[in-house]
Amino acid sequence: MTRCPIVHSAEVAALAGDPSKAEADWVANRNTTARWCAPKSRSYRRVQVGHPRMSAMNREVELQRQYVKLCDLRDFDDPIVRARIDEIVPGLDPAARQHRKNWEYAMLTLFLDDMGLIREDVEILSVGAGHEIVLFWLANRVAKVIATDIYGEGSFGEREADRTMLADPAAFAPYAYREAHLEVRHMDAKALEFPDGSFDAVFSLSSIEHFGSRADIRRAAQEMGRILRPGGGAFIATECFLGRSVLTAFVQEAFSRGTGGRLFGSDRIFTPRGLISEIVEPTGLQLVQPLEKTVSPESGANVIELLSDKRVASTGGVDHPHVVLRAKRNLGRVGIHTQRWTSVGLAMTKPFE
Ligand SMILES: C[S@@+](CC[C@H](N)C(=O)[O-])C[C@H]1O[C@@H](n2cnc3c(N)ncnc32)[C@H](O)[C@@H]1O
Numbered sequence: 001m002t003r004c005p006i007v008h009s010a011e012v013a014a015l016a017g018d019p020s021k022a023e024a025d026w027v028a029n030r031n032t033t034a035r036w037c038a039p040k041s042r043s044y045r046r047v048q049v050g051h052p053r054m055s056a057m058n059r060e061v062e063l064q065r066q067y068v069k070l071c072d073l074r075d076f077d078d079p080i081v082r083a084r085i086d087e088i089v090p091g092l093d094p095a096a097r098q099h100r101k102n103w104e105y106a107m108l109t110l111f112l113d114d115m116g117l118i119r120e121d122v123e124i125l126s127v128g129a130g131h132e133i134v135l136f137w138l139a140n141r142v143a144k145v146i147a148t149d150i151y152g153e154g155s156f157g158e159r160e161a162d163r164t165m166l167a168d169p170a171a172f173a174p175y176a177y178r179e180a181h182l183e184v185r186h187m188d189a190k191a192l193e194f195p196d197g198s199f200d201a202v203f204s205l206s207s208i209e210h211f212g213s214r215a216d217i218r219r220a221a222q223e224m225g226r227i228l229r230p231g232g233g234a235f236i237a238t239e240c241f242l243g244r245s246v247l248t249a250f251v252q253e254a255f256s257r258g259t260g261g262r263l264f265g266s267d268r269i270f271t272p273r274g275l276i277s278e279i280v281e282p283t284g285l286q287l288v289q290p291l292e293k294t295v296s297p298e299s300g301a302n303v304i305e306l307l308s309d310k311r312v313a314s315t316g317g318v319d320h321p322h323v324v325l326r327a328k329r330n331l332g333r334v335g336i337h338t339q340r341w342t343s344v345g346l347a348m349t350k351p352f353e
Pocket of ligand 1: 127128129130131132148149150151153154156157160161187188189190204205206207208210211212
C-alpha cells in the first residue's frame with residue numbers, strides 16, 4: 001500500500017500490538033473487497049491541497065482509502081478505522097462499533113487527516129452539527145471548530161439540536177476537550193453567516209437530508225461550497241439507497257405527501273444519481289474519487305427496520321451491525337417496505353481557480 005508522509009496517531013495505535021499482522025490482514029481483506037466492489041474506483045486519487053497562509057504547503061496528497069462510498073460492514077475490518085472509532089467514541093464494545101454513525105466519524109476524520117487538515121492552524125465548520133461527539137474530538141486537535149445548527153427548533157430541537165448546546169456544549173462532551181476551540185452558533189444551513197472561502201474544512205453528518213425541500217438542500221450545498229477555501233476539504237454524509245431505485249427526489253416527495261408522511265416522513269434518502277445532481281453539483285466542489293456504489297453482501301445480514309411510531313426491529317434480531325436499514329409500514333392491511341439504504345460519504349475538495 002502506498003504511504004503518504006502523513007502519519008496518523010490512530011494508525012500507530014492500531015498497529016502497536018502486532019503491526020505486520022494487522023497490516024497484512026487488512027491488505028488481504030481489501031484485496032478480497034476489490035472483487036465485489038467496482039475495481040476501477042479503487043485507484044485512490046492524488047488531491048491538490050494547500051493553505052492560503054502557507055503557500056509552501058501547496059502540495060498533492062495521496063488518499064489512503066476510498067472515502068466516496070457507501071458504508072460497508074467490511075470497512076470495520078480496517079484496523080485504522082476501528083482505532084479511530086475507539087478514539088472518538090471510547091468504551092464501545094466490538095459489536096457496537098459496527099454502526100454507520102461511527103463509520104461517518106471515522107471516514108470524516110481520516111479524510112481530514114489525509115488532506116493534512118488535522119492541524120493546529122485549521123478552522124472547521126460543521127453544518128447541522130447537533131451535539132455530535134466528533135466536535136469534541138476535533139476541538140482537541142485543530143485551531144477552531146464552529147458547530148452550527150438550528151438549535152432548539154424543529155423536530156430535533158429537543159434531541160440532537162438541544163438548545164442547551166448553545167450555552168453549555170461541555171454538558172454534551174463525553175470527555176475533556178479544549179473548550180476555547182469549540183464555538184456553537186445558531187444558524188440555518190441555507191444561509192451560513194460567513195464570508196466566502198473562510199474555512200479550511202466543512203462537514204455535515206446525517207443532516208442534509210433533513211434540511212427541507214430539494215431547493216433547500218441545494219441551497220445548503222451551495223453554501224457549504226461557498227464558505228470553503230480553495231484546496232480545502234468537505235465531507236458530507238447522508239443516506240443513499242442500495243442499488244437502483246425508482247424513488248427519486250420527486251417520487252419521494254409525492255409519496256411523502258400522498259401517505260401523510262407515513263412512509264418517508266419529510267426526510268430524503270438519495271439515489272446515487274441524486275447525490276451527484278442534488279448535492280455534489282450544487283456545492284461547486286469536486287469529489288476526490290468516483291462514487292463507489294456497491295456494498296458487500298454481508299453488510300445486509302442484519303437489516304435495521306424502522307417501523308411506525310419510532311419502533312425499531314432488525315432482521316437478525318440484534319442491534320448491531322447497524323449498517324443497512326429499511327422502513328417498514330402497514331398501509332391498511334398491506335405491509336410495505338422500502339428499498340434498503342445506508343450512509344454514504346461524499347469527500348470533496350475545492351479546486352484552485
Ligand atoms: C439527524 S440530526 C444530525 C445531527 C448531527 N450532525 C449528528 O450526526 O448527530 C440532523 C440535524 O440537522 C439539523 N437541521 C435541520 N434543518 C436544519 C437547517 N435548516 N439548518 C441547520 N441545521 C438543520 C437538525 O436540527 C439536527 O440537529
